[in-house]
Amino acid sequence: MPIRKQLEVMLADAPGELAKFTSALMDEHINIEAMMIQDANEYLLALYEVRAHTGRRVAPRDYYEAILKESARYSMIRLITDNPDKAVDILGKAGYQVKTQDVIGLVLDNRPGILNAVSKKLGDAGINISYTYGSGFSDSENALFIFKVSDLQKALELFPGGIP
Numbered sequence: 001m002p003i004r005k006q007l008e009v010m011l012a013d014a015p016g017e018l019a020k021f022t023s024a025l026m027d028e029h030i031n032i033e034a035m036m037i038q039d040a041n042e043y044l045l046a047l048y049e050v051r052a053h054t055g056r057r058v059a060p061r062d063y064y065e066a067i068l069k070e071s072a073r074y075s076m077i078r079l080i081t082d083n084p085d086k087a088v089d090i091l092g093k094a095g096y097q098v099k100t101q102d103v104i105g106l107v108l109d110n111r112p113g114i115l116n117a118v119s120k121k122l123g124d125a126g127i128n129i130s131y132t133y134g135s136g137f138s139d140s141e142n143a144l145f146i147f148k149v150s151d152l153q154k155a156l157e158l159f160p161g162g163i164p
Helices: 017-026 040-054 061-071 084-093 114-124 152-158
Strands: 003-012 032-039 074-081 098-109 129-135 142-149
Touching: 003 017, 003 084, 003 142, 017 032, 017 084, 032 129, 032 142, 074 084, 084 098, 098 114, 098 152, 114 129, 114 142, 114 152, 142 152
Parallel strands: none
Antiparallel strands: 003 074, 003 098, 032 074, 098 142, 129 142
């Protein structure tokens, strides 16, 4: 299970912003290997609604509403590139604030049940999957998945011979 450096960037939620962002990488021949974009406002709105149902709000309603209003202007991009250090440098020079963190990148057999097997093994070991993203077309032999887990080292030890 290889450790990969993931880049996180808040991008303005406006037409043409993704093209501008990817152009900075393209111009320096940096390949995007995996990417997900999450609407910050949708995520926060869902969290707000969950907390309303559980009664676990810890701040005044006005505070939450101000954050929701601000988040509507941004999307969160998470990406894996073939040269993360260079990508961080290039994006920084282009004016983006980039956060990096270690994640696990797995190429899985593209068959029913493989994601269940991986997530069950992690869960049985007490490792939380904070999020995952990936894809593989139905006619592809493999699928690429990225996992953000609570204990990276322990997760790496679970699959010494590869994925089951």
